[in-house]
Amino acid sequence: MNEQDARKQAVAKAALAYVEDDSIVGVGTGSTADFFIDALAGIKGRIAGAVASSEKTAARLQQHGIRVVELNSVSELTVYVDGADEITEHMAMIKGGGGALTREKIVAAVAQRFVCIADASKLVPVLGKFPLPVEVIPMAQSYVGRQMVKLGGMPRLRQGFSTDNGNLIIDVHGLSIVDPVALESRINNIAGVVTVGLFAQRPADVLLLGGAEGVRTLRRA
Ligand code: 5RP
Secondary structure (H helix, E strand, O other): OOOHHHHHHHHHHHHHHOOOOOOOOOOOOOHHHHHHHHHOOOHHHHHEEEOOOOHHHHHHHHHHOOOOOOHHOOOOOEEEEOOOOOOOOOOOOOOOOOOHHHHHHHHHHHEEEEEEEEEEHHHOOEEEOOOEEEOOOOOHHHHHHHHHHHHOOOEEOOOOOOOOOOOOOEEEOOEEOOOHHHHHHHHHOOOEEEEOOOEEEOOOOEEEEEEEOOOEEEOOO
């Protein structure tokens, strides 16, 4: 295992401390979330089940024998554990590198606490170096792209990709996101946008950051 994967695995294991006995756990998508699923399998007898943020995550949970529960049959989630493509010290994130941003945002909205697990390369001073994913209804692709240009970005359609919801992803390059809360509203208000991969209005509550010195815990002020 390479160094970066070892850090992802370390933060994934550390996130188990936030999982309450007999609870339903919200589970994110991506390589770091995969390490969390593998760790969760070790304590599966202690939890009631999990809500998945993607079909891929649901399949991995099931492979481990973890019960997957529909979000609509759950009234509360104590914790949602997921990775990020970029995160600031204020806990605003870019997510959606794996294309699961819409379901991730929904599950995160239900959870009382968002625990972000990431290796140290994900911590940035300003969001935007990682292209911002925007999930769009297919017929709105060109219109939304033009709106992204007006915002100063360079939109690129994610080739050969369809989300779990049957939509497209536009990756917006070249943005320097100084006010992620405002930009999240602005992009979400464009007709045809399903979800923007900015998680600023509901940021993470805890960041478990894996670096050379081990796992560092940062909390939202
Ligand atoms: C998927 C996501 C992931 O959390 C994000 O892409 C980080 O992935 P990884 O853990 O593989 O670096 O938002 O939609």
